[in-house]
Amino acid sequence: MIDPNTYKEVMASFPSGVTVVTTLDADRQIVGITASAFSALSLDPALVLFCPNYTSNTYPLLVKNKQFAIHLLAGEMQPHAFAFASKDKEKARLHEWELSELGNPLLKGATAIIECSLWREYEGGDHAIIVGEVQNLILPQEPVVPMIYHKGKMGALPAFC
Template sequence: MTQITVDPTDFRKAMAEFPSGVTVVTTLDENNAVVGFTASAFSSLSMEPPLVLVCPALTSATYPHLVRNQRFAIHILAADQQDLAMAFASKGADKVSALDWGMSDLGNPLLKGASCVLECTLWREYEGGDHAILIGQVQRIDRAEGGVLLYHRGKMTNHAVSEIAA
């Protein structure tokens, strides 16, 4: 079989052509401090049971905590939360120390102002190259009205709520 090699830069540019929502995934570390990462690799998976998937890099400092805790919250960011997305996209242990958050009844750290929050338990974990594929079973949903933050061609943009009914 012939080995096909795809240039990583070309692959990244090709994937940037697909607009995606911006999410922040949070859990707690062993000291009960909030840890998390910004993810555009997020998708619904199943209605019954309600499953979603999110894909952290294997090198993510948050990844081991997600697996250890077996629970996490996925925040679909509101249109005005680009600063929050950038904070969680950065490296370093103190990146979120000044953020406004609270603890849910299910034991997940929740960030204020998200368009939607899905609280999940870890249902399955799979290998996915340089990322893990984590499947979460949704335990609780909290939705708000308003626009969402989108990521397209390396930039985050505000996506207003459409007035047209689907």
């Protein structure tokens, strides 16, 4: 049997980017989750995946709506990451957003945004594996420093020298 604490410590040793995945609730307000379990999957068709916890209050809306936006967070977006990681039903109220042409809520300031439709969902233990088919890609006009998650901390990726 694998010790859960050791497993978490080992996984925390792998630096990853930080994303916020957003969709709309029944009142057409933004909801979302923070996910570091994110990856590109396929180029043809263009697919990405992320893994929300089944206990997330946003998870059922992502599946029901069948569309979402994945924001690759910039280093200064820690307040977004912490807010969307919470169970607070009002977690998005302080964050500026706009509706895309595809109907997804978009946060400002991300290093990139990937708009997706739900392609498949798979079981993954205590998390779902959500595969999104890429519908639109958004890059900022100016380069933005990305956020990383490592050993339980989030921050801007230092410059490579």
